[in-house]
Amino acid sequence: MMLQPLRLNPGDDLRAALEAGAPTGFVVAGIGSLAHAQLRFAGEPGPTRIEGPLEILTLSGSLTPDGAHLHASVSDAAGRVLGGHVCAGCEVRTTAELLVAPLPAGSLSRAFDTATGYPELRIGDS
Known part of the structure; x- marks a missing residue:
């Protein structure tokens, strides 16, 4: 399958x-800006709100019918960089330009993993 470009709009x-409109697959690149972000840092139980304006430096992750697993790094107006797990509440400021690598329907899913305590990626019928 061919890579699929996607542009998100302000607001x-x-x-x-991504969870509503992108196909099953992987986000392989993403840039743009956010009015504010909600990122969950490593080992933290919930997201932290980061006030903007922010630049999206990197964005990648997996997309399944069961949900997305996305990580991003963002920088503020002073150039400070933070990164983590993308949670709901990351509002696009001017644009977000993404490149998605779609995969066939049914090739990826998520299932609860007792070892990690999270819904983890399942590939095919694994």
């Missing part, structure tokens, strides 16, 4: 838009 929720 779009980054995570919600």
Whole structure:
């Protein structure tokens, strides 16, 4: 399958838009800007709100019918960089330009993993 470009508009929720409109596959690249972000840092139980304006430096992850697993790094106006798990509430400021590598329907899913405590990626019938 061919790579699929996707553009999100001002006011779009980054995570919600990807979960609603993107195919099963992987986000291989993403840039743009956010009015504010909600990122969950490593080992933390919930997201932290980061006020903008912010630049999206990197965005990648997996997309399944069961939900998305996305990580991003963002920088503020002073150039400070933060990164983590993308949660609901990352509002696009001017644009978000993404490149998605779609995969056939049914090739990826998520299932709860007792070892990690999270819904983890399942490939095919694994």
